Amino acid sequence: MDNVTSHGSVAHGHAHGHDEDHHQDLGFWRKYVFSIDHKVIGIQYTITALLFLLFGFTLMMIMRWQLAYPGRPIPLIGQWLGQDRAPMGIMLPEFYNQLGAMHGTIMVFLGVVPLAVGGFGNFVMPLQIGAPDMAFPKLNMMSYWVYFIGGVTMLASFFAPGGAAQSGWTSYAPLAVIAQSGQTIWLVGMIFLITSSLLGSVNFIVTIVQLRARGLGWMRLPFFVWAQFVTAFLLLLAFPPLEAAGVLQLMDRVAGTSFFMPSGLVVSGKALTVAGGGNPVLWQHLFWFLAHPEVYVLILPAMGIVAEIIANNTRKPLWGYKALVYSVGFLGFMSFVVWAHHMFMTGMGTTMSAFFQTTTMIISIPSVVILTAMLLSLWGASIRFTTPMLFALAFLPMFGIGGLTGLPLGLAPSDIHLHDTYYVIGHFHYVVAPGTIFALFAGVYYWFPKATGKKMNDVLGAIHFWGSFICINIVFMPMFIQGLGGMNRRMYDGGMQYAHNATLLKWNVVIGIAAWALGLFQIPFIINFFASMKWGKAADRNPWEATTLEWLAPSPPGHGNFLTEPIVYRGPYEYSVPGAAKDFSPQFEPEKA
């Protein structure tokens, strides 16, 4: 054994020297493209995901034209869409369905999750725990590239014969099984994305458990790290069942099996020749077993970002840090036992629906605790209304609306009325769009100085914020009215043939105009993002006077992150400590004797 150890340490020293030599002659490709540095990978994720968000939003802006003015040629781009999508610029129903399915898929799996977890998680989390990098840097690079391949696969499916997937982002069987070939490409793309998430989540958990700096105990972790930690567990354990479901649906489509195809299915008046004996509801169970935890994958990192920004800009400790930590853990656990509240309409028995209604009501408790703790943190604070803080503050009521409107959907009697209406769309978009995406914007403004060494412009930021905030509410608020009136989602003309929609359709014009205006208000952000990289005001290490570890590293941090090994002396949010010389006491500053 002695022999082994001495052998090992010699080799260790050698490997070290080799590594440093190697580091200096990194070429362009290894440094910026196939990088194993968590910060570069985080920025790669961020930029790719922002582009996908823009693309997914563009799809929706096109759909909104069709809903506002059904049957009228799409202006500007209509003539370029092609005969099999929009002849004479007028959208075909099949193309509308493709846009709908791909909007959902792109926003969730290619936009928000990669930005919240791949982008912010990768860039910020190792810095906040004082680690030199992720635990498995090469695996990290692989996660990004597998995600990239999955994304390209999804985009390529638009050019498949018959177009992209058109069975909604939920891909319910049996429709998805008999859909055109775009669905097969969708499934292959999903398997890539799931693989990427799995690799990433293992990496995140190991990094948080193993690479915390000296002195950084569990109860000293910034809330953002806790949120990423729980999120990683959700990805790790909830995604494999969808992978299984994806494999099964692929078998149904390619190998002719009937996992989700019942016997005696009749489509368009003709009996399908399938092996039969399958169960279409099984797909829904497997799908929602992932997709409900996925909702928390979308929201938890956003809560983490908002917590950081609120603590920093209220100059006060977060209210109820421990309650926040326990709530986020409990939330993660409960998110695995609520999935069938998406399926009250499948004819499940009352015992089952009673169980899932109960768990759904229980899971709302930790969400409310988290939101309340953040709200109470504002009490009595002298708030700094910086651009990130504006977005973070808006998150609170927006997520509140999204969460509270979810309660009627979690109870079977009211869900039966609201199921599959625009109410549902309004509800989850309040959670994800003005909720999560606002938090993500807040994060971009907040950590931009760390990533680039430059601050973003506050005037452009304010235009971006107020424009987006007003427009996005005009987009989603009327959907509650439409939904309560019974207007069905997924109708390519808004459901013109139904009498009960007659008074509701006018809102589609309002929503459409607000959605396009919302698109215009993203332009200041895009300009700000690129212009600030070049002309932004220089930022030092700690431009926000914050307390967590990422502000100890240089802006931008070099390879290996910290100049000296960081040591943690206190909790994450020690702002305005009585008797301290300044109003923030960073985790990395030792107590004065």
Next chain:
Amino acid sequence: MNIPYTVEERPDTGLTNGKLGIWLFLASEVMLFGALFSTYIILRMGAPEWPHGELNVTLGAINTVILISSSVTMVMAWASLKMNDFGKHRLFLAATLVLSAVFLVNKYFEYADHFARGEGPAHSTFLAIYFTLTGLHGLHILGGMIVMAYFLGPGAGLWKKNPEQFANRIEVTGLYWHFVDLVWIFLFPVLYLL
């Protein structure tokens, strides 16, 4: 720059990064196969009748013995490293690789037999789940074989440079291999016997 705890354990967690990583990966694998087993249960409970005796129990039993033996040789391959006997390690690792290859050859004969009778995955729900489960398990075997071949070939050089890290890698491979073995131990009775 070096990532800490790749070779030595972190004192307060008692783990190396690799070992924690593989356990987490296996947890996700449990969920993957768990979902497929649940599918099996739901489809079987909903089926009016379920076929029996369609599979070759003898071959299945032989494969079970082969895979369990390969788990034993895998442990020996790791234990030999801990006893500083690299030659023995290579012998046991090669044996594991050969046993897993034999497993796949047997599987090939079973598959070929079904296809010869024109009974592919589309033939019945039972065969659909049979091919999906065993196919996915087969892919896991193949993945393990690639890793073992790597440690017999280009990856073996690490033993000279950093024996402890090499032993850790073999241990992690072993953990994965035991899991693949364990999945089969569930698959065999569920598909062949029940």
